[in-house]
Amino acid sequence: MTGAATWRDPAWLDPALAWARERLARLGRTVTDPPEQVHVRAWSTAVRIPTDGGVVWLKSVGAGSAQEPPLAAALGGWAPGRVLVPLAVDAGRRLLLLPDGGTTLRASGRGGDLGAWEALLADHARLQVEVAAHADEMVALDVPDLRPERLPDLAAALLADDGALLTGTPDGLDPALRDRLRTGADAYAGLCRALAAGPVPASVQHDDLHDGNVFVTGDGFRFFDWGDASVAHPFLTLLVPLRGAAAALDLPPGSPVLLRLRDAYLGPWRQFAEAAVLRELAGLALLVGPLARALTWHRILRAVHPEEAAPWQASVPGWVAESVAPGPLDGAAA
Template sequence: MSTWTSAVWSGEEFLAGLRAFVTAAVGEPLAIEPVGRQPWSAVWRVRTAAGTSYVKQNCPGQAHEARLVAELALLAPDQVVPVLAADPERDLLLTADLGPTLADLGRAGDVDTWCRVVAESAALQRRLVATGVTTPLAVLTPCDASTYVADAVGRLAALAPDDPRRLDADVAHRLERLLPTIDHWADEVEDLDLPLTLVHNDLHAGNVVPLDGTLRFFDFGDALVADPLGNLLLPLVAAQRELRAPDDDPRLRRIADAGLEAWSDLAPMPALRAALPAALQLGRLARVESWRRCVASMTDAERADLGWVPARWLGMLLDDPPVGATPTAART
């Protein structure tokens, strides 16, 4: 187990280094207050005479964020939170406080808001296709999906029966039978011929701040490079929950269309809609991957509490396609 886990974030040596990082960037802080500490990341609120900012560090598996957000701030400064300082080697990221998020403002139940979130996030993806991202990130291509699933099934099903990360044997068997269908999903997505690009992979109303008529995105710890339509997975799931909408609710299809529109110059909207269920299923693998990275450095107690999550996301491939889309392939 890595020595860089959540336990480190309360150590005196780490906190002294954190204070030095902050001081070098914005001056001696009046206060550095912990506002969130999870097994995968920790965040502190920094108060100085000049104002408020936030400093963050991720677990080792997610330690690309400081480098990535610093790069995004150069490539698309109007779409991400301003970076005050970044130390990629230690994955320390200091960002400005832009005020309340969409969730804080109570706008997570508004259809127009969700349409803006997915549309502007897709616009960011398009910008990054044009410029490229140099930060090293995990890459999940559609053509590798069935191999990724087979490897994950083999690894998780082979764990000891008392290991909280273990995949149930029956679920493992059903996923093995699903591999041809996963290949079919990959073919559907690849037929669109969309470019791989950045997928936020944790896009919800709590990670978006409205500012002067624009939306600013943050919290890129789960990010990776993949098919762009997978970026719609979590917004659609979150929107359904907030709207209390059934799977076939036209409001969800409207949100999905808002995200697809950004790609309609590369593929016709009917083709994008038809492939969306497959893309959302493959998008679930991005969640498996980010949770795998987080679980790797958890303490035994944290694994006992959360170690099952990667297997749960993997098993969700056996569920119906996510909301906002119509099934296009038979299931096993």
């Protein structure tokens, strides 16, 4: 298990920095100033390393995000123009050495720009289309498999987990809602079957796509931070950015602007089906997505020291509850 103490412990940090220096030396680069550990979360850390060839970043993740180093490396090989390509990875030690990606969309001040969100979503769809043929390879790299065929059983196991749902605590899932979801398990399985039967192939599913996880470049965007990622129906990706865009753009519930963003994302998928079919599948994905997001939080928090996981544990029952709450497109005219 990991936590802030793990990442700050010299017994972990010093060997990790030694690995980074050795990899940099192979690239002909030298560290010029002391590294600075600027990001520490219970499940990950990032260290800024100045070198004679510019700043690089050492990142490490907890066991719940162990897929990130090999996935980032694989995506860098399959779609180097669309992702931040690692300089080196050590999958066994869950280490990534990354170039400085520049400015995120959020930091650029364009997070309130509708056109930027449209372009971001379209570019991310293009990435998913390009790597969809590698879905089985991603699973072989131990990227979590949340394809729709598997979701009903995974969701049922989560709904049976008192600890994950904080049963009997103030932040826990309402017992009546839990019963409702269990009773509706067949309906949920039907939604998953409909997604699986559709014409859109499984692909990488970022599961935390927002304006802080994409760099703005001269020719588009570079996506990064794959710690929540899975192999899944790609349209589940829409859940987080539609919510993020609604907040960043100050949109009211049911705003037609969100439909415009959905359609921008669906554009690159038109090679697989007509727009009406894609929109229907997107609607199904937004219904299925909250329970998948709860599974992601559960996976990550299981690998964190309990005392540090505690402030975040309500995210699991919270996302479970979102599965029956109004979605980001509810109320918008299709």
